[in-house]
Amino acid sequence: MHQLLEEIFGSELIAIIIASSLPLIFITVLVIFAVLLERKVAGHMQDRLGPMRVGYHGILQTIADFFKLIQKEDIVADTTDKRFFNLAPVLVFAGSYAAYAALPFSSAYIGSRIDLGLFYIVAISSLVVAGILMAGWSSNNKYSLLGAMRSAAQIVSYEIPTVLVILSMVMISANFTVDGKGTLSLMEISEIQTSSFWNWFVLGGAGFSLSKFLLLPFTMAAFLIFLISSLAEVNRTPFDMPEAESELVAGYHTEYSGMKFAMFFLAEYANMFAVSAIAAAIFFGGYQSPIGYLGNSLGIEWLVPIEQFFWFSVKGVFFVFVQMWLRWTLPRVRVDQLMTICWKYLIPYAFVNLTIIGIISLI
Amino acid sequence: MKQYLLNTWEALSTIFIGMKITFGHLFVPAVTIQYPDVRVRLPERVRNRLYVNMDDCIGCLQCARACPVDCIDIETVKSLPTEDLGKTSNGKKKALWVTKFDIDIAKCCYCQLCVFPCPTECIYMTDVYEFSEFGRNDLVYKFATLTNEEAKEKAAQYDVFMEEKERQKAEAAKAKAEAAEKAKKEKENEENKEDNKDK
Ligand code: SF4
Ligand code: SF4
Numbered sequence: 001m002h003q004l005l006e007e008i009f010g011s012e013l014i015a016i017i018i019a020s021s022l023p024l025i026f027i028t029v030l031v032i033f034a035v036l037l038e039r040k041v042a043g044h045m046q047d048r049l050g051p052m053r054v055g056y057h058g059i060l061q062t063i064a065d066f067f068k069l070i071q072k073e074d075i076v077a078d079t080t081d082k083r084f085f086n087l088a089p090v091l092v093f094a095g096s097y098a099a100y101a102a103l104p105f106s107s108a109y110i111g112s113r114i115d116l117g118l119f120y121i122v123a124i125s126s127l128v129v130a131g132i133l134m135a136g137w138s139s140n141n142k143y144s145l146l147g148a149m150r151s152a153a154q155i156v157s158y159e160i161p162t163v164l165v166i167l168s169m170v171m172i173s174a175n176f177t178v179d180g181k182g183t184l185s186l187m188e189i190s191e192i193q194t195s196s197f198w199n200w201f202v203l204g205g206a207g208f209s210l211s212k213f214l215l216l217p218f219t220m221a222a223f224l225i226f227l228i229s230s231l232a233e234v235n236r237t238p239f240d241m242p243e244a245e246s247e248l249v250a251g252y253h254t255e256y257s258g259m260k261f262a263m264f265f266l267a268e269y270a271n272m273f274a275v276s277a278i279a280a281a282i283f284f285g286g287y288q289s290p291i292g293y294l295g296n297s298l299g300i301e302w303l304v305p306i307e308q309f310f311w312f313s314v315k316g317v318f319f320v321f322v323q324m325w326l327r328w329t330l331p332r333v334r335v336d337q338l339m340t341i342c343w344k345y346l347i348p349y350a351f352v353n354l355t356i357i358g359i360i361s362l363i
Numbered sequence: 364m365k366q367y368l369l370n371t372w373e374a375l376s377t378i379f380i381g382m383k384i385t386f387g388h389l390f391v392p393a394v395t396i397q398y399p400d401v402r403v404r405l406p407e408r409v410r411n412r413l414y415v416n417m418d419d420c421i422g423c424l425q426c427a428r429a430c431p432v433d434c435i436d437i438e439t440v441k442s443l444p445t446e447d448l449g450k451t452s453n454g455k456k457k458a459l460w461v462t463k464f465d466i467d468i469a470k471c472c473y474c475q476l477c478v479f480p481c482p483t484e485c486i487y488m489t490d491v492y493e494f495s496e497f498g499r500n501d502l503v504y505k506f507a508t509l510t511n512e513e514a515k516e517k518a519a520q521y522d523v524f525m526e527e528k529e530r531q532k533a534e535a536a537k538a539k540a541e542a543a544e545k546a547k548k549e550k551e552n553e554e555n556k557e558d559n560k561d562k
Pocket of ligand 1 (some may be wrong): 413429431432433434466469471472474475476477478486528547
């Protein structure tokens with residue numbers, strides 16, 4: 001992709017700028033689609049219709065909302081800490097956008113081919129916590145601060161089971177790499193799960209060996225743990241206490257309006273897709289097609305990356321849908337329940353899971 | 364330990380049950396009614412906006428008297444004997460010009476008490492319920508068919524008629540009085556004559 005862009009524009013700099021802004025375009029389109037999806041899913045799950053007025057069945061609703069948000073006045077309350085107040089949304093969005101650098105959209109496009117992809121994503125997404133805390137603190141509003149505190153506590157706690165699960169999946173990948181060392185690069189992890197859904201890590205990894213069938217229940221459990229803790233990490237229901245509308249009047253972004261609010265919004269949906277994409281990459285083969293490629297069978301080589309991109313988006317959007325589905329199914333948990341779920345249930349399970357997967361991978 | 368595993372199992376299984384239910388509801392037809400395009404059929408005898416059929420109104424003020432919140436304001440002027448106002452659809456003769464018939468629908472409590480006493484059944488509830496306005500004064504509905512000028516004219520006409528009548532009455536009285544005087548004088552004269560004759 002880089003080379004292609006370099007050939008077209010004849011300059012490395014332009015190629016890099018374009019390549020790095022591609023995910024931004026993707027995020028924008030995705031958010032416009034996902035917000036509509038959310039409202040439609042919410043509506044139909046409650047036997048309503050959702051937006052119906054703008055365009056056929058309301059398909060242009062989010063575009064109209066986007067223009068509305070742009071026109072909104074940017075209100076900054078008098079007692080806010082202006083510098084941090086203005087910096088926070090940028091930081092939150094930057095944090096979630098940075099995670100896209102290591103997401104393999106297809107075999108031809110990945111922002112950065114670093115070996116420590118997963119580690120990088122886990123590390124960089126902590127920036128979001130800083131941004132949220134900053135937003136809550138500088139708003140100078142007790143509800144915002146409460147939301148931000150909850151958010152920090154929640155994200156930091158749930159990082160642990162997430163990382164433990166990621167670790168166990170990296171251990172599984174060691175069974176399949178050439179040098180037997182495992183890999184942290186999402187690209188390589190996706191490559192391992194190629195050719196058919198049978199090879200997906202959620203089904204225990206590639207091949208037909210005994211270890212695959214032994215691993216199968218534990219990889220499934222790992223997936224569940226990852227799903228739950230990733231929900232908490234992106235502040236989605238049932239773990240949406242940081243922005244609980246009904247008790248904290250939207251939490252840390254209460255004081256924000258206009259484009260700054262839109263940036264939080266954008267970051268939230270970008271985050272949702274990011275964790276969904278990670279789930280897809282480490283459990284469901286990432287950009288790999290579950291049934292083989294049309295491009296390969298027709299002998300059209302350039303079609304393959306496009307198909308891969310398609311599968312990547314479909315898997316990602318599917319998990320985004322699952323998050324919405326959960327949102328309209330479950331009520332919000334209490335703060336103590338949240339901590340119980342994490343420290344008393346998820347972390348022990350993740351630990352046991354990690355140990356068992358490690359032992360099975362060894363023998 | 365057993366409790367711990369049971370808790371886990373319960374949490375997961377109930378989540379899946381809930382997810383099954385919500386997923387099922389994705390395919391349940393929506394109960395939404397697309398309001399301005401599609402409307403619910405109103406039941407018979409709903410009470411909404413009042414309407415007065417002025418062709419039938421005889422200006423008897425029954426409705427205004429029945430109204431508990433006094434939101435009907437009627438003024439009438441008697442017609443001249445020479446004018447024929449026609450009859451109502453159920454055969455009552457109209458004798459009054461209704462110069463003002465205002466219903467302040469903002470005050471109306473839709474109790475329908477004004478509907479029943481009407482002798483000609485010309486005030487009734489319709490099924491119109493969308494009549495919001497920006498100004499409160501726009502909610503005062505004027506049903507009188509006469510324009511302001513006409514109403515004034517009728518009132519003036521009636522006043523003129525009454526004056527005329529007064530005058531006529533006065534004249535008649537005067538004439539009567541004169542006649543009486545005359546008669547009296549004549550009588551006196553006659554009496555005088557007779558007196559003279561007698562003398
Ligand atoms: S419905 Fe009731 S309140 Fe309304 S005008 Fe008639 S009598 Fe008055
Ligand atoms: S009761 Fe009927 S006829 Fe009498 S004034 Fe009211 S509307 Fe007219």
